[in-house]
Amino acid sequence: DADVTQTPRNRITKTGKRIMLECSQTKGHDRMYWYRQDPGLGLRLIYYSFDVKDINKGEISDGYSVSRQAQAKFSLSLESAIPNQTALYFCATSARLGVSGANVLTFGAGSRLTVL
Amino acid sequence: TQLLEQSPQFLSIQEGENLTVYCNSSSVFSSLQWYRQEPGEGPVLLVTVVTGGEVKKLKRLTFQFGDARKDSSLHITAAQPGDTGLYLCAGPGSRSNTGKLIFGQGTTLQVKP
Numbered sequence: 426d427a428d429v430t431q432t433p434r435n436r437i438t439k440t441g442k443r444i445m446l447e448c449s450q451t452k453g454h455d456r457m458y459w460y461r462q463d464p465g466l467g468l469r470l471i472y473y474s475f476d477v478k479d480i481n482k483g484e485i486s487d488g489y490s491v492s493r494q495a496q497a498k499f500s501l502s503l504e505s506a507i508p509n510q511t512a513l514y515f516c517a518t519s520a521r522l523g524v525s526g527a528n529v530l531t532f533g534a535g536s537r538l539t540v541l
Numbered sequence: 542t543q544l545l546e547q548s549p550q551f552l553s554i555q556e557g558e559n560l561t562v563y564c565n566s567s568s569v570f571s572s573l574q575w576y577r578q579e580p581g582e583g584p585v586l587l588v589t590v591v592t593g594g595e596v597k598k599l600k601r602l603t604f605q606f607g608d609a610r611k612d613s614s615l616h617i618t619a620a621q622p623g624d625t626g627l628y629l630c631a632g633p634g635s636r637s638n639t640g641k642l643i644f645g646q647g648t649t650l651q652v653k654p
Contacts, residue, residue: 429583458641465550467629467644468584483641515583528633528642529574532583 428452431516431533439541444503446536448516455520457499458530459483459491462513471514474499506540513537543568545630547645554620555653562615562648564630571633573613574642575604578627587615620652 429450438444448457455476460468470483472491480491488510490502503510514537517530548563564573572591576584588597590606590613597604601624603616617624628648634641 460644465646467545467547467646468631469644470641473641517583529586529589530576530584530631530642532585534581534583 427534428531429516429518429533431514431536433536434534435537437539437541438506440507442506442540444506444538446501446514446516446538448499448501448533450497450499450516450518450531452518452520452531453496454518454531455496456518457493458517458519459489459499459501460515460517461485462515462535468515471501503538506538508540511538511540543570543632543634543643545632545643545645547628547630547648549648550646551649551651553651553653556621557619558652560617560620560650562617562628562650563612564614564645565612566632567611569610571610573606573610574631575613575615576629576631578629578647580626584627584629617650620650622652622654625650625652 432447458473459471461471462468469485471485471489472483474480474493477493492500513535515535516533519528519530546565572589574589575587577587578584588604593610594608595606601618605614630645631642634643
């Protein structure tokens with residue numbers, strides 16, 4: 426089984442629908458992240474969480490919400506999906522920073538969302 | 542705002558050729574990372590460079606961190622079709638203790654047999 430599992434892998438929905446993308450991890454990491462990937466824009470951070478009680482907005486959080494149900498689970502919701510939220514979404518995890526401060530992310534395989 | 546600019550954005554070469562991908566910023570980073578992403582998969586870490594001037598080698602891939610820690614390069618020698626993918630550089634955000642990473646826009650590499 427993958428260390429970071431995302432469901433669903435692909436989803437097509439209509440404008441205005443509520444969508445939830447789920448992420449679970451077996452790495453035992455405290456930190457979890459949701460990124461969005463668009464062609465030519467790299468990865469942009471939506472939300473991140475350091476533990477169950479600590480949720481933080483990233484650079485593009487508008488239109489999204491998250492829930493950290495347990496250390497191993499972090500879900501991303503789109504309350505009312507719109508076409509410009511069509512993208513590839515990645516969940517990632519990391520351990521606490523090492524001495525060098527270098528943060529290593531372990532990514533899931535991605536959830537491709539299409540909003541018509 | 543910290544930004545990482547990668548060049549080129551697209552690269553299509555023949556098997557056996559050499560190539561270099563660049564990752565540049567006007568900001569100093571405490572470290573930089575390179576990830577490779579294959580179709581249908583998430584990015585996977587290739588290397589982390591921490592010290593200015595550092596050079597790391599991973600088989601045919603050579604990574605260098607600039608002396609001023611504002612840039613990095615990835616050089617691939619004798620590219621193979623298996624090297625095809627999206628290469629991303631990343632560095633810690635301004636508040637590095639948050640663990641957030643800033644990503645470049647990526648370089649798509651296609652190696653033709």
